[in-house]
Amino acid sequence: MSNTKDMDVKKEESMVLQKNMLANLFSELSNAKESGKKVVYTFVPGNLSELIHAFDMLPVYPEINALQSGMRKKSRDFIREAEKVGHSEDVCTYVKCDVGMMMKGNIGPTGEKLPEPDLLLLSYTGCFTFMKWFENLERLYPGVPVAMLHTPYQEAGKITPEMTEYMVKQFKTEIIPKMEKVSGKKLDDDKLKQILNNSLQAEDLIQKIFESTRNVPTPIDAYFAGVYYIGPINAGFRGTSEAINYYQTLYDEVMDRVDKGLGPVTPIGEMEEERFRLVVEGPPNWTSFREFWSLFYEKGAVTVASTYTKVGGVYDYGFRHDPEHPFETLSEYCMNCYTNLNLPQRVDLIRKCITEYQADGFLTNSIKSCNSFSAGQLLMMRNLEDELGVPVGFIESDLVDPRYFSYSNIKNRLDSFFQMLDQRKMILA
Amino acid sequence: MKKLHETIEKAADLAFDMHFTAAKEWKSAQPDRVLIGHLPIYFPKEIIHAVNGLAVSIFGTGDRMQIIKGDAYYQSYICHLPRGVIELALNDNLDGFDGFIFPSICDVIRNLSGMFKMLEKGKFVKYMDFPQNFRSEVGGNFYRSEMEHVLSEIKKINGVSLNIERLNEAIVLFNKNRRLINEIYDIRQETPWKLTISDFYQIIRGGMVVPVQQHNEMLEIVCEELQHNIGEPMDKIKVVVSGAFCEQPPVGLLKTIEAAGCYVIDDDFTLGARWLEADVEENTSDPIGALVDAYLKHSTFSSAVYDVGNPKGERLVALARKRKADGIVFAAPSFCDPAMLDRPLMQMVCEREGLRYIDFQYHENIGQFKVIKEQVGAFSDSIKLWDDTLVA
Ligand code: SF4
């Protein structure tokens, strides 16, 4: 285990803001029945936050509940619960964690019971498991309407007019009518426009925050801290003025660090010497998140870009929600999420990050139960290594199943990876 | 009998020819012919047939090839099928194929399409996104555009445009193909001892790598031969196998199931060949529209399709009842997410409906069947001991 002594880290204003935003959301959720607000269960990649706000509904994200359960060390029991009713050991542990949580009373991350859904909004992208997940949820909540939005995959590395047309038609014939029916409200075009306008402002800001890693030292860690930064934009706040406020505050803090030449803040302490700059592919492990982070911190390794922070939207190539074309822009947003990109596109994006953010190495955290990310990663690594001559590292873990986080294996592999990076630095020096 | 044996032998050779010799010979007979490989489950082969092409089903390497290179491309926790497919691609077994189609079924197949792109295999690689929306003006239009995309790729290769007449001809041939296959399933439902499941499996799989006319001829021989009173009924239960729709169980496993006391009277092994549960409309002025319509209205149930409104568990039980099966064998490839994620829901329905089942996992090159044999044997015995309605 890490022998790093924990230090008190001063909470930045943005952290407090985020905490309050989430606390308010969960409190609204626990009062949903009294307030009459309708509750939508939905997913992060390809989420339709803007529409949920336009209809004054409240979102619940099963994936976020699962990751929170992982961080709070509750996932092991939930997963076991799901396995008891026949779920295989090998499938996505997010699904099992969520199913197990529901079987155990659906108590959310704040300890309060989550309200039952009024609508299952299956707008998923980049992973088949989401579809299966909702088939399970549908059986757990019989009679709750399901609105399904099928996002075509960017198989040819582009979005064709036919793909957009398919999605727009689904909005018009499936998604909007069901949301109108459940909420009892007609879609207000002006309101949606305003929300989309808010989205694009938050998107501009978050992209600028992630681009701050161009600086040496980088003021942020784009993987470990990055997962916190994407919280509001992915977890239901995209499209709100609160999100703009949060990202503006965070951006100011980051710029302040740049001005002062400071490295990232971590839960273990401030990163003093930046020794290795990494780009990381794949989701993190949540059950031992802090130990995982400390393995990097202790070696002065910092992440300048990560693909995981792009699952809820890729803003690197300039995509922003366009208030003038609401359905087209929502479609494009869904199709642009990271795991909806084909493998060559994923490699291009990583290549861009490695070169633009001057990374010393590329690391893959391969998640045992997530085929969407993991299948093909070895070829991606090989390709980037050959093409850029950048050292590549490979570790394996799982999202929320603690049985698959082996601290010593990961540490050994990381140590050799960092040694390799050290040697390369010496050769290049 | 002789004809039947010859057909089975021929089909087995075709099914497991990892060089796809017959398909390549077919292609080389004419310069504008194209060879398109497609992965499981379903692909509308009619459209390829109509533009001078042959759509060959690629099921991986099974237990017929040692995987050396393929393993280096996949983590241990990913199913076996893509390793074999990559091995075939890297070993040049797929040379001569003009294009590859990866039907949307799971993230592994989806990402494999990207790997083929990165490895620059074929003149085109297409991940074919089958619609999850079943309205004709929504999902139907999208599906049409997906098929048109494939056709445009083929035209770039051989210059052949789609012609309505030829597509209508193809539809007739494939309708006949499905009818013949279904006829054999029907015969086997009543008299499964006439043709073992392993032989039947090879007859279907072997036909999926040659022109449909050739397959139809084989199937006609089989149907004819099955009219005779062949084989001896045995004391076995009847089962439906579910979950083996992509990575295929090795023939040894099928033999094991039968040897352990089960007649497999329905299954999802080569599901693509029977995907459509009704004929595609013949001789229309819009045969692509007919294929779209058939997909939207007559698709079978599958892990690849979102099932709200028509749940697969219920459909599986209905199939078992129709076939008068005694139980279900859930056999899924290890690490196959779609099959595994479906299993608890389907089993729940079986329990509710009082239909017995067992489950196990396999991989396509599994060599030891002892444990499975014992498990299936115990299942079969338990049904035989407690149920009166037996096959013989
Ligand atoms: S398989 Fe991966 S992308 Fe899909 S739901 Fe699970 S964790 Fe998310």
Ligand code: SF4
């Ligand atoms: S066996 Fe299952 S997981 Fe593997 S490629 Fe086929 S459908 Fe996907």
